Amino acid sequence: MAPAGSDTPIHILGIGNLGKYVAYSLAKSSPKSVTFIFHRKSLEDEWRAEGEAVTCITDGSSDSRSGFCVETLPAESPAPEPIRNLIVTTKAYMTVDALKPLRHRLNSSSSILFLQNGMGVLEEVQNSLFRNEKDTPAFWSGICSAGVYSTKTFTFVHAGRGPLLIGPADNRTLPANPAQPTFTDDMTQRLLQASTLETTIVPADVIREAQLKKLVVNAVINPLTAIFRCQNGELVDNPTMFAVAKLVLDETAIILRTMMPHLQTSFSDQTLLDLVVSVAGKTRKNTSSMLQDVNAGRKTEIDYINGYFIREALRLSVPYTCNQRLAELVTRKESLDADGLLRQLATQT
Numbered sequence: 015m016a017p018a019g020s021d022t023p024i025h026i027l028g029i030g031n032l033g034k035y036v037a038y039s040l041a042k043s044s045p046k047s048v049t050f051i052f053h054r055k056s057l058e059d060e061w062r063a064e065g066e067a068v069t070c071i072t073d074g075s076s077d078s079r080s081g082f083c084v085e086t087l088p089a090e091s092p093a094p095e096p097i098r099n100l101i102v103t104t105k106a107y108m109t110v111d112a113l114k115p116l117r118h119r120l121n122s123s124s125s126i127l128f129l130q131n132g133m134g135v136l137e138e139v140q141n142s143l144f145r146n147e148k149d150t151p152a153f154w155s156g157i158c159s160a161g162v163y164s165t166k167t168f169t170f171v172h173a174g175r176g177p178l179l180i181g182p183a184d185n186r187t188l189p190a191n192p193a194q195p196t197f198t199d200d201m202t203q204r205l206l207q208a209s210t211l212e213t214t215i216v217p218a219d220v221i222r223e224a225q226l227k228k229l230v231v232n233a234v235i236n237p238l239t240a241i242f243r244c245q246n247g248e249l250v251d252n253p254t255m256f257a258v259a260k261l262v263l264d265e266t267a268i269i270l271r272t273m274m275p276h277l278q279t280s281f282s283d284q285t286l287l288d289l290v291v292s293v294a295g296k297t298r299k300n301t302s303s304m305l306q307d308v309n310a311g312r313k314t315e316i317d318y319i320n321g322y323f324i325r326e327a328l329r330l331s332v333p334y335t336c337n338q339r340l341a342e343l344v345t346r347k348e349s350l351d352a353d354g355l356l357r358q359l360a361t362q363t
């Protein structure tokens with residue numbers, strides 16, 4: 015394995031919208047190597063057809079970057095190099111399967127950054143792939159607030175700017191003084207240098223609180239927009255939809271405060287309501303990622319959003335009927351009007 019500080023590649027697993035955005039941003043800021051991991055052979059043909067470059071379209075103008083390395087799975091070389099830096103940008107539910115073929119290349123000298131919506135993936139990865147602590151990589155979590163979508167396999171539109179917040183995801187990754195992180199790890203340095211990403215590094219407790227806040231927002235906006243087949247803004251503009259959103263939020267807030275009893279103020283009803291209303295307002299014309307998945311007939315990330323709260327509620331013996339009903343409807347890709355769902359949830363709670 016190359017020593018830290020040299021041109022150690024950053025590997026990207028999950029070459030979708032976010033994977034391309036991160037790879038492009040890293041390549042734009044530095045000639046250091048970025049390696050795509052292709053999980054299917056057809057990506058090689060598409061890569062060649064698109065000129066072995068990643069193209070970013072911002073406000074109608076396009077910019078292409080090349081010089082990436084690619085590896086296709088299953089690896090042909092008998093002993094592929096260990097991986098020191100890995101950024102995972104698959105959908106949450108694909109993560110364990112995506113990491114399996116790389117497991118033997120990851121060890122305690124590796125760092126893995128998970129850039130995904132939802133929570134619960136890290137626990138799954140630890141339980142199924144890294145049971146031996148001595149052999150476990152340093153895990154990082156990130157929240158990306160940019161909005162990106164693809165027009166071709168290696169071309170994406172940078173539709174909304176937004177910062178990237180990253181922090182240590184588990185206690186083993188904590189720096190000596192968690193209040194003052196001084197990360198020197200080469201992956202975090204390169205993310206900081208990539209100005210397009212607008213990266214900030216925060217301590218473990220800060221990233222966890224931010225992840226939980228984002229999770230609440232996603233637990234309200236994503237399933238309701240998917241069930242009502244509406245844009246985000248309608249949830250606050252339509253009084254019946256808003257009443258449903260409040261019921262879901264009230265239940266989720268209780269689960270959250272039971273999980274984190276020391277954060278009663280950060281997770282107060284009013285703080286969370288203001289947050290949901292503000293995000294729904296700022297993204298009013300957005301089609302949420304869950305509604306996009308439902309419309310495209312794809313699997314959704316519901317098990318890592320409302321599903322995460324349901325598992326926590328079960329563990330803590332607090333009510334979760336609203337979250338359960340939303341998860342059922344979304345899993346079956348059913349649509350329902352706001353009056354119908356309000357009646358159902360009101361009789362259940």
Ligand SMILES: NC(=O)C1=CN([C@@H]2O[C@H](COP(=O)(O)OP(=O)(O)OC[C@H]3O[C@@H](n4cnc5c(N)ncnc54)[C@H](OP(=O)(O)O)[C@@H]3O)[C@@H](O)[C@H]2O)C=CC1
Nearest residue numbers: 028029030031032053103104105106112130131158161162
């Ligand atoms: N798009 C956005 O603006 C944002 C997305 N996010 C979050 O980021 C995550 C990724 O989202 P996004 O990039 O939009 O999703 P995409 O579906 O665009 O990308 C996921 C990629 O993973 C690939 N993949 C599937 N199976 C495997 C595997 N076994 N090994 C390796 N790669 C695999 C898929 O390839 P294939 O085509 O073969 O299925 C696809 O290219 C999600 O959790 C999302 O919620 C967060 C913030 C913003």
Ligand SMILES: CC(C)(CO)C(=O)C(=O)O
Nearest residue numbers: 235297300301302303304
């Ligand atoms: C913030 C929100 C709801 C924006 O659409 C989002 O994260 C998503 O769609 O997944």
